[in-house]
Amino acid sequence: MFRSLKYRNFKLFFYGQSISLIGTWMQKTAVSWLVYRLTDSAMMLGLVGFVSLIPSLFLSPYAGSLIDRHNRYKILLITQVVSMLQAGALAALIFFKYYHIPFIIFLSLVQGIINAFDVTCRQSLMVEMVEDKADLPNAIALNSTMANLARIVGPAIAGVILSTFGEDFCFVGNFVSYVPVLICLLMMNLNITVMPHGQKSIWTELEEGFKYISGDKDLSSMIVMIGISSLFVIPFNTLMPIFAKTIFNGDAGTFSWFESAAGLGSVVAAMYLANLKSAKPMMRISIIASAIFGLSLVLLSYSGILPIALVFMTLSGLGMMAQTSSINTYIQTHAIPEMRGRAISYYVMAYQGMIPIGSLLIGWTADAFGSRMAVCIAGLIGLGATVSFVLYKSRFSSRRISALILHHK
Template identity: 50%
Template structure:
């Protein structure tokens, strides 16, 4: 496994700038995510409120992502990305300001979470659609997608680790301030890029018609539709286990903010290891098979985590779950990006983002509500088993025929 092969996409200047800026910014993003969850749990000690915060932060992706995809196909994707990054920076700054001033107002935190969700619906869709524009040789696109995932998971390791230290020493407000400052890096990297002037396609139909075109495209492409649907199901049933991580850290393992940060760090470590493996894969691998193996690994590991009574063992299963989650996301993204027609790219990516982010709020709300009644351990066990069953059905379905 040669390093030149793993990092071959970094030879492109635009992708290198994008990779560097996003890596710094995402460390702050993961710090903010961990700090918000811990702060909400510390203030309310309510699994339902934790689920509600996750719901509000991601529900706009469910509603707006397909629309954002159609919008991005008609406008300059780069400008959409730049403006969404500025908006995210302002949202993070507002959150830092109210907490540093000691105004722990839960309605304000909920509103800011919802605002970030709206921004992310457009940001993620434009960002995913633009990766292909940063790569000159499209044969390197799978590698670029895997490196992008590697970057996310490197930040997922470093962000919670740094946040755990800052939370223990200075509190949530400093975490939010650091997140605000990290956006400077990504804005500078975007301004240094050299991209040809975008010439958006001319459309006579409305954006909503573009939304419907994306749906019709998926309806006629069986395998693309099935992998996106599988990702959506996993994000409803299995991924929301992380919403209850503060409950496990404090009530199950009698820990503190540092214990909570270990869950994020171990998840990121497992995901990073798998991301490096995915980056080294040669073209032509059976991505549908990888999706099945990854989905089963993710669901079974989360189930084992929920049943574990030992913290070290729980952290091991969390790392394994992170690897399974990472492999499924990267393989699904690569499959969609390499099979969709370019004219439909943003519209289909919009549906992918809806499955990737938009279904999480539904899962978070369901998970938080059930956990309020049954407890965190029983909820995660039941949902992860249901997820494993769904992956098995997906495997049977995809073997039934190809497009």
């Protein structure tokens, strides 16, 4: 399961990011709790989620082209330094108890702009850190395991800190967590190959990337699948502060249980993916995971007892993690090298870029019909999308087989 850690560069990346992501989840948990505590508004929660991710919708394709043209290691260093500065500004804001919601939203937008480049860069750099490409799926799965362990540990620590010391300690903790990741990045020794691009403009390369993705039916259908999930299903998490505080009459600790339950399910899925010997079953895994994700949300929406709700929250984390990671792995292992950055950028656009719009949609749905109904609708859409994807793949496979038979005749 841990075979990718034998590569020094990936090991450094893994350890540095592990600490940094715990800080990131501490901050995310604290921001959600702080905003809901100050405003009591589901729409405001949706707005914060919107501005933190909407830049990915517009900037990710540009980021993919930029990363394909330049040294992605240097770009990653820059994004981490700027992220640290953003975290420092937010920490100072809360430490001095300047609870200015518009400024918190602005800083969330800044982080979203940084992430549009940072996430695409980190994903495309993965292949450079693993010398044997057969170990790439394992590295991607371990990276996902790390991210989701942080999703358990971060909110759990945040729950204790929020209850004991207050929000400002969570924000300061995130700022400090960038120190080890920068040290680890500076210790890495990567030989990055920058593909020659001649005199082509970046806009021409954007067009080439779109034509490549749209021309490959398998890649494009997987990206559409994650796009639908990100728009209508994944944003259910925006409403978890409401489930914790209003539906189950809890506090910040209760909210952290919901986040940690989803993280636990995600880790289980990531460990399963990390133990796979091949990337071949990724499409089948994505279908099964999508079905589990949708069904678990329908059951979560009807749960009346907290422990049962946490069980379905765990299953939702498992389904969501297996879906996103299997699609990510499929794209990274099937895209041609000169198009990998752009292919990943379309994945990031469909994944992270659709979530903010979905956050607004589910916030509006919750205000109009209630939080339980909003989560139920999200689950039903997820199940419907899974069925549609299976029918599309079956029809496409039948056409391909018919075409091959005609060709041989």
